[in-house]
Amino acid sequence: EPEVTQTPSHQVTQMGQEVILRCVPISNHLYFYWYRQILGQKVEFLVSFYNNEISEKSEIFDDQFSVERPDGSNFTLKIRSTKLEDSAMYFCASTYDPYSYEQYFGPGTRLTVT
Amino acid sequence: DQQVKQNSPSLSVQEGRISILNCDYTNSMFDYFLWYKKYPAEGPTFLISISSIKDKNEDGRFTVFLNKSAKHLSLHIVPSQPGDSAVYFCAASKKPSNTGKLIFGQGTTLQVKP
Numbered sequence A: 001e002p003e004v005t006q007t008p009s010h011q012v013t014q015m016g017q018e019v020i021l022r023c024v025p026i027s028n029h030l031y032f033y034w035y036r037q038i039l040g041q042k043v044e045f046l047v048s049f050y051n052n053e054i055s056e057k058s059e060i061f062d063d064q065f066s067v068e069r070p071d072g073s074n075f076t077l078k079i080r081s082t083k084l085e086d087s088a089m090y091f092c093a094s095t096y097d098p099y100s101y102e103q104y105f106g107p108g109t110r111l112t113v114t
Numbered sequence B: 001d002q003q004v005k006q007n008s009p010s011l012s013v014q015e016g017r018i019s020i021l022n023c024d025y026t027n028s029m030f031d032y033f034l035w036y037k038k039y040p041a042e043g044p045t046f047l048i049s050i051s052s053i054k055d056k057n058e059d060g061r062f063t064v065f066l067n068k069s070a071k072h073l074s075l076h077i078v079p080s081q082p083g084d085s086a087v088y089f090c091a092a093s094k095k096p097s098n099t100g101k102l103i104f105g106q107g108t109t110l111q112v113k114p
Helices: none
Strands: A005-007 A010-013 A019-024 A031-037 A043-050 A053-057 A065-068 A075-079 A088-095 A109-113 B010-014 B019-025 B030-038 B045-051 B056-059 B062-067 B072-077 B086-094 B108-113
Touching: A005 A088, A010 A019, A019 A031, A019 A088, A019 A109, A043 A065, A043 A075, A075 A088, B010 B019, B019 B030, B019 B086, B019 B108, B030 B062, B045 B056, B045 B062, B045 B072, B072 B086
Parallel strands: A010 A109, B010 B108
Antiparallel strands: A005 A019, A019 A075, A031 A043, A031 A088, A043 A053, A065 A075, A088 A109, B019 B072, B030 B045, B030 B086, B056 B062, B062 B072, B086 B108
């Protein structure tokens, strides 16, 4: 069964450093998402991406964040200058039809900022 | 901004009995509701959904009920099995949105005891 994959599974970085989280969505999906879950809190929407552009972003997704689909298979989330409060589990998701609402999630990348 | 709330952080049920997980929402613009299940070290997995034009949707052991006037939905699992032990997230999506953005509750940890 096709699945969303994410790498790395755990990333430790120092405050102020740039990190890139990588995702490979399901191959025939067209809509891509990043969510995050701070420990003990709810899963929060960050950004949605379609047709090589951001279609919606949350207040969390400020200028420090960017997304890219560089090669037609990978979908990346970049945090330019990490802060302690960026420590969270980051989930990538994809779907072929946003109106179906059923999104397929990857296993997540745990980002730890020290 | 708690638009979707799951007020019970945990629930413990005996195998074979019914599990009832509850979710409340505040935004009347939500038009689609979903339940996701999450095991440790994995991403959320879609379980069942319901459109706001319906009040019930059933899929095998899982049934979701929607009470729009009370802005409340519930997930019933009958009979509960130990493999159902996981964190269950309620999520909602609202018009107008063709981006598929999901808004999640905090999650309820279900433990099914053998």
